[in-house]
Amino acid sequence: MSDDTVVTSMFDRVGGATAIDRLVETFYERMDTLPEAQDIRAMHGTNLGPIKHVLKRYLTEWMGGPKLYSSERGHPRLRQRHLGFPIGNAARDAWLVCMQGALIETVEDEAAR
Secondary structure: OOOOOOOOOHHHHHOHHHHHHHHHHHHHHHHHHOHHHHHHHHOOOOOOHHHHHHHHHHHHHHOOOOOHHHHHHOOOOHHHHHOOOOOOHHHHHHHHHHHHHHHHHHOOOOOOO
16 A cells, blocks of 8 residues: 555445434334334333444444544443343344344445445
């Protein structure tokens, strides 16, 4: 790679903070409405505000944007943070269906999805 090569982060490719906000909002709308997501949605409780905040910050950092998540919560330790939840294959698949649909709906760059 030459010195004049510009590397675009995934965060920028998907549209930055505005796109991450739309992605997370759309993800949870799908979780609220898709029958196959009913069980995993129930694991999130009624107030989604705090978990949306966390997911937006996590995705921002994970995609190469500002380090918002780790500055607030430290290392993600995703496995450890989810140990208390009964996440089996059906819950995993439902989460993925919600996220895939949200990505299709909110991210124009097909390769970035």
